[in-house]
Amino acid sequence: MAWYDEAVFYHIYPLGLSGAPAQNTKGEIVHRLRKLEKWIDHMKLIGCNALYIGPLFESVGHGYETTDYKTLDRRLGDNDDLKHFVAACHENNIRVIFDGVFNHTGRDFFAFTDLKEHRENSRYKDWYCNVNFYGNNEYNDGFSYDNWGGYNLLVKLNQKNPEVKHYIYDIIRFWVSEFDIDGIRLDAADVLDFDFMKGMRQVADEVKPDFWLMGEVIHGEYNRWVNPDTLHSVTNYHLNKALWSGCNEHNFFEIAHTVKRLYDMGGGHYENLKLYNFADNHDVERIASKLINKNHFAIVHILLYTLPGMPSIYYGSEFAIEGKKEHGSDASLRPCLALSDYQQAITENEATALIAKLGRIRQDSPVLSYGEYRELLLTNRQYAFARSYNGDDVITVVNNDEQEITLHIPYSGKPSAFTGALTKKTYSVKDGQIEVTLPACGGDILV
Numbered sequence: 066m067a068w069y070d071e072a073v074f075y076h077i078y079p080l081g082l083s084g085a086p087a088q089n090t091k092g093e094i095v096h097r098l099r100k101l102e103k104w105i106d107h108m109k110l111i112g113c114n115a116l117y118i119g120p121l122f123e124s125v126g127h128g129y130e131t132t133d134y135k136t137l138d139r140r141l142g143d144n145d146d147l148k149h150f151v152a153a154c155h156e157n158n159i160r161v162i163f164d165g166v167f168n169h170t171g172r173d174f175f176a177f178t179d180l181k182e183h184r185e186n187s188r189y190k191d192w193y194c195n196v197n198f199y200g201n202n203e204y205n206d207g208f209s210y211d212n213w214g215g216y217n218l219l220v221k222l223n224q225k226n227p228e229v230k231h232y233i234y235d236i237i238r239f240w241v242s243e244f245d246i247d248g249i250r251l252d253a254a255d256v257l258d259f260d261f262m263k264g265m266r267q268v269a270d271e272v273k274p275d276f277w278l279m280g281e282v283i284h285g286e287y288n289r290w291v292n293p294d295t296l297h298s299v300t301n302y303h304l305n306k307a308l309w310s311g312c313n314e315h316n317f318f319e320i321a322h323t324v325k326r327l328y329d330m331g332g333g334h335y336e337n338l339k340l341y342n343f344a345d346n347h348d349v350e351r352i353a354s355k356l357i358n359k360n361h362f363a364i365v366h367i368l369l370y371t372l373p374g375m376p377s378i379y380y381g382s383e384f385a386i387e388g389k390k391e392h393g394s395d396a397s398l399r400p401c402l403a404l405s406d407y408q409q410a411i412t413e414n415e416a417t418a419l420i421a422k423l424g425r426i427r428q429d430s431p432v433l434s435y436g437e438y439r440e441l442l443l444t445n446r447q448y449a450f451a452r453s454y455n456g457d458d459v460i461t462v463v464n465n466d467e468q469e470i471t472l473h474i475p476y477s478g479k480p481s482a483f484t485g486a487l488t489k490k491t492y493s494v495k496d497g498q499i500e501v502t503l504p505a506c507g508g509d510i511l512v
Contacts, residue, residue, distance in 0.1 A: 068160055069160070070434055073115065074375060074378070075116050076377050079097075079101060080127070083098065085097055085140035085141060089138065091139070093139070097141050098142040098146045098147060108159055110421060111420050111421040112423065112424015116162070117164075117250055122134050124138055130171030131171050132170070133175075151245055155245065162248035162250055162279065164252055165250065167233050169219040172218060176193075191226050192228065193211070196209075225261070237265065241273055247276065266294060280300070282300055284302070287330050288331065298340055300343070303323050303326070307319045307320045312356060312465050315445050317465065318445065320448065324440075325440075327373070328373075328438065342375060347379065348395065351387050352382060354388055360506035363415075364506060366419060367461060368463060384417055432455075436452030436459065446464065446465050446466040461510050463507070467506065469503065470503055474498060485510065486509070
């Protein structure tokens, strides 16, 4: 058992949360990261024990066009600020993972600036993919190259080059020795070279016990990435889509089918495929904006915290804030927030109170971290399943209908009664069934 098996993540996009300017003018260092330390107590309050934060390192804009992997972005502060921040998280028993942007660099990265200056004579010309000195681009470099996503701002690293591999592996070692991090989320892992990632896994096993590698993967068979040789986990975009569309379309079959498909990817055992689950993040619209019926917010998060996988809350979504992509920009998904504006949220905001309660339930119940999954009841609008571990069961029941309903859930386990962790109701097991009455757009977790 590793720390990440029981992780409940909080996700921060620091340039946005801290209110940093959109462009790095290479001016004075501004210590914005220090004010984010106020959020550590908040993470604990809502039951999070791990933090995914990034991107953090020097860049020209949104952070994914890295110019220096060893220096905190001056818009956030300096390396001492980052050391102090991670140490403060650790003092509060919160693990920290950084964003690792290793598929590409920015155009101001030292290897690319050398390539622009020395062209064919640059010792770094093989650090990048398909550099063509007979081509050109919108920057009028006099050569072309592979990029990420069609953006020449993001220059594709040649991950098969031994020098590039060793450089990035040393960056991981540096981050551990300098900042004492606990893992890395690999940006664009779905286009990273597999041998490159296998080398990273060897480094992860070397630098720190239970050092965690999680990859950003959207489509595909996740077990290609999640296995003993490559990564520990990937982003569960399959479930992300199913959660909001399953509620919007009153189709719990989509969610249940997705869970079954993921189980099949893991060979029928949760232990083989532990995924990073989320309702929203810095790249997708806020869950509160996606839901047609805002009352389904509770259902989405009850499922997020009780289905197999590690739950994650993207900063601000615990307050049910909204955010949509506008004019081709992600800026509204990455807002500056003042924690002081939400001081009473835990008692006055239903969404925040629910997230905090779910966080406590998750941390108090090993079954939700380790338990195998078993479907008990499924209709378009009602869904019940059990998680089982070491002889204990936890049962989740949700109703996305706009009216109250009474369900009779088949159950053949040992307990004669359960308690609703959300409602405090007592549910008896009688004649192989549990009778549960749920309000409209509601649910409960039976423990």
